[in-house]
Amino acid sequence: MTPGVQIIAERSGTAFPLPCGAILTVIDPCGEQVADLLAYNARDMDEVISSGRTLDYAETIRLTTGHRLYSNRSRAMLTIIDDSVGVHDFLLTPCSIDTFLHFYPDLPPHRGCFGNLAEALRPYGVAPDRIPIAFNCFMNVAVDGESGNLRVLPPVSKAGDRIAFRAEMDLVIGLTACSAPDSNGGSFKPIHYRVEASLQ
């Protein structure tokens, strides 16, 4: 495996600092897996990634290379600098035990990415109520423009696909390997990621 690559085991999550200027690459090592990503301002954790601000500025729900992910204070937190997939979701909140009970009543409930993010971010002082809509790397949510209907489809990512972000401020990142069957084509897999000080 490439040196410096970290592994997030299936159905788990992690959190780590990402300094301004550093590059975070999120890799789908097996294909068809989703990684929920959150970002907080490391110097003021009340500033957090905002789907609504980002979609407003981008004027699209299809975010890819060149787009910036904005905070609730309208400041750029991350810039997408590379993307081999082009299909990600920024509409839905991380799955939780409540959404498992709703969507998978016949399966053993799981705390989901919400629970995994809550645990990973607790040491940084993030309460569960402060977990917003995540940028869901590789998640494939089809929107029917006419009816408005949403469908969660298997990701189009293949083994080795990746998306890379540059930090535009000092951040704390939360990142998971998805726990919800519908989001990853019914199989649970790890997520890999790598942090580099810069692309130099």
Add this chain to the structure above:
Amino acid sequence: MTPGVQIIAERSGTAFPLPCGAILTVIDPCGEQVADLLAYNARDMDEVISSGRTLDYAETIRLTTGHRLYSNRSRAMLTIIDDSVGVHDFLLTPCSIDTFLHFYPDLPPHRGCFGNLAEALRPYGVAPDRIPIAFNCFMNVAVDGESGNLRVLPPVSKAGDRIAFRAEMDLVIGLTACSAPDSNGGSFKPIHYRVEASLQ
């Protein structure tokens, strides 16, 4: 004017308690105007309306009669019980001075619905960072399912159109008359609303 109707002047906002079971009707008195709506649990203001949870449960971005608006804790806060329009937005955050500077660089900047909501909710202990994506009554945001592109179009609401919500818990509501030219067809108008203890 109908007894009990309250007026929100153009480009302003208000906040008020809405007890469990009460009915809130938001009325577009002139047509083609938008009202940004927020809801907080009156007994614990950390519980707040959540676009991501709501869209996940509804499996559509086109919310109308029968749909419930959920909190960040996956609990129903409001049920839409009547809707003469059927086109509302739950993707975008309220406009702020930053979004004005971005989208309308040639116009005098305005604090927007974000600033109006922040002021109206301050007496309830809501900090500006706690203002999430609002349920934007009558706002017409077209999504191209293929490209993902978003377009903010004039509302399809006509004079007298309305949407009504039943409170599913004791709430504090934030509500505005939109300040952003693109959202209301370029003219600023008031919003009317009415609160009834129940439909009986």
